Amino acid sequence: MFLRIRILLITLSFLILLGCMTQDDSGSMQPIDGYPFVTSMEEINGILKYRGLDTIEFRKGEIIADIGAGNGYIEAILSMFHDSLIIYIQDIDTSVCNHSVINEVVDFYKEVNGRPFTNKFIVVNGTDTDTNLPDSIFDKILMIWTYSYLKKPRVFIKDVRDNLKEDGLFYVINPTQDEDEYTKSLRQKYGWNASPLENQITDIIDCGFELIRISRNYDVDGYNQPYFMVFKKKTD
Numbered sequence: 206m207f208l209r210i211r212i213l214l215i216t217l218s219f220l221i222l223l224g225c226m227t228q229d230d231s232g233s234m235q236p237i238d239g240y241p242f243v244t245s246m247e248e249i250n251g252i253l254k255y256r257g258l259d260t261i262e263f264r265k266g267e268i269i270a271d272i273g274a275g276n277g278y279i280e281a282i283l284s285m286f287h288d289s290l291i292i293y294i295q296d297i298d299t300s301v302c303n304h305s306v307i308n309e310v311v312d313f314y315k316e317v318n319g320r321p322f323t324n325k326f327i328v329v330n331g332t333d334t335d336t337n338l339p340d341s342i343f344d345k346i347l348m349i350w351t352y353s354y355l356k357k358p359r360v361f362i363k364d365v366r367d368n369l370k371e372d373g374l375f376y377v378i379n380p381t382q383d384e385d386e387y388t389k390s391l392r393q394k395y396g397w398n399a400s401p402l403e404n405q406i407t408d409i410i411d412c413g414f415e416l417i418r419i420s421r422n423y424d425v426d427g428y429n430q431p432y433f434m435v436f437k438k439k440t441d
């Protein structure tokens with residue numbers, strides 16, 4: 206019994222440390238404990254590794270977008286390891302995704318890095334149906350812990366497709382999402398899709414993508430073991 210409680214507490218503190226979030230029942234799409242401001246390289250590497258972001262190759266000059274980026278901490282952290290990128294930090298929530306918050310986050314991680322960043326950051330706020338990102342310019346689009354909150358996934362993902370270059374890649378990274386009474390209630394109360402993984406994949410494929418890779422991070426405990434999916438545009 207005590208061992209179980211200890212395991213639960215350790216798992217919870219690990220998830221909080223990673224800045225990850227469970228879908229809470231308050232209607233907020235933001236993490237309960239806020240976004241991470243961490244200084245140790247172990248924690249910083251942990252944030253990237255947990256989401257599989259350490260496996261993505263970013264090439265100098267690429268144009269990247271993160272949709273549902275929150276306060277842009279992932280982009281600030283990625284900028285410690287990757288140079289000369291143009292990064293669009295996109296979110297629907299202007300209270301977390303705005304110039305002043307993002308400057309603060311970028312300045313924090315620049316300080317941790319000990320040298321200036323060479324990446325350029327552009328802040329964009331979208332809607333439930335439009336990313337408001339420019340069309341046909343992105344080499345890579347990331348969507349991390351965000352898919353389940355989309356209210357109109359099939360409309361929104363078609364817009365994402367338009368934003369990508371012909372050979373661009375779309376990365377969808379999510380925790381598991383089972384179909385149960387809880388997810389049904391989230392759908393009813395907030396209009397989020399809260400779709401299980403197979404529906405997410407079907408929706409994205411129906412929007413003109415093909416799934417080219419899927420893997421899962423089994424190195425962490427609990428329901429949050431995230432899936433890492435890579436899609437490219439279907440051309441026929």
Ligand SMILES: C[S@@+](CC[C@H](N)C(=O)[O-])C[C@H]1O[C@@H](n2cnc3c(N)ncnc32)[C@H](O)[C@@H]1O
Nearest residue numbers: 234273274275296297298332333349350351354
């Ligand atoms: C759980 S947070 C994830 C933040 C960050 N990607 C991470 O992994 O820590 C989900 C984010 O999705 C955003 N979001 C929800 N619907 C969106 C939409 N239609 N367009 C853009 N962002 C959206 C929310 O505002 C929130 O910032």
